[in-house]
Amino acid sequence: MRRYHATLFITGGDLELFDKVITTNLRGTFLVLGRASQHISTGGRIIAFSSSVIAKAFPTYGPYIASKAGVEGLVRVLANELRGRDITVNAVAPGPIATELFLKGKTETQIDQLSKLSPLERLGQPEDMANVVSFLASPGGGWVNGQVLRANGGFS
Numbered sequence: 001m002r003r004y005h006a007t008l009f010i011t012g013g014d015l016e017l018f019d020k021v022i023t024t025n026l027r028g029t030f031l032v033l034g035r036a037s038q039h040i041s042t043g044g045r046i047i048a049f050s051s052s053v054i055a056k057a058f059p060t061y062g063p064y065i066a067s068k069a070g071v072e073g074l075v076r077v078l079a080n081e082l083r084g085r086d087i088t089v090n091a092v093a094p095g096p097i098a099t100e101l102f103l104k105g106k107t108e109t110q111i112d113q114l115s116k117l118s119p120l121e122r123l124g125q126p127e128d129m130a131n132v133v134s135f136l137a138s139p140g141g142g143w144v145n146g147q148v149l150r151a152n153g154g155f156s
Helices: 015-039 062-081 108-115 126-137
Strands: 045-049 088-092
Touching: 015 045, 015 062, 045 062, 045 126, 062 088, 088 126
Parallel strands: 045 088
Antiparallel strands: none
16 A cells, blocks of 8 residues: 555645546456456456455545545446346455565564554465455355455454
8 A cells, every 4th residue: 555645635635646546446447347347258257356445544545545445336336237147246355465565665563563453463465365366256156246355354
């Protein structure tokens, strides 16, 4: 997660940054979901990504949170638009995951603090997300539709 300008709303914010985040996260997802819905076969699965940071509402994360909340709305709408095609549409909303991108620029103290946000007191691992996505893509995930699965170790 990137830190945004601290006075996002007080000064009117950085509209260029806002537009970039919305374009990347929300518009990008809109385009990919649209293509997926045109090409996926009956019985298929569409899985998007959101973020559990939505629940935290961290100061300065307005554009990021808005973009991911929009993704969650798109997932619900597309699930309904694909009615009758036996295609599920869901999102996974990870909590903090120990990836190179997430860890970049963070101190050991910050990483330790972020690890403690979850009752499991650890960062998620890429394998944790792979398991969640595998479930949603499997026959076992066939009755899960239009949902956001917050895979975050209890980070809320």
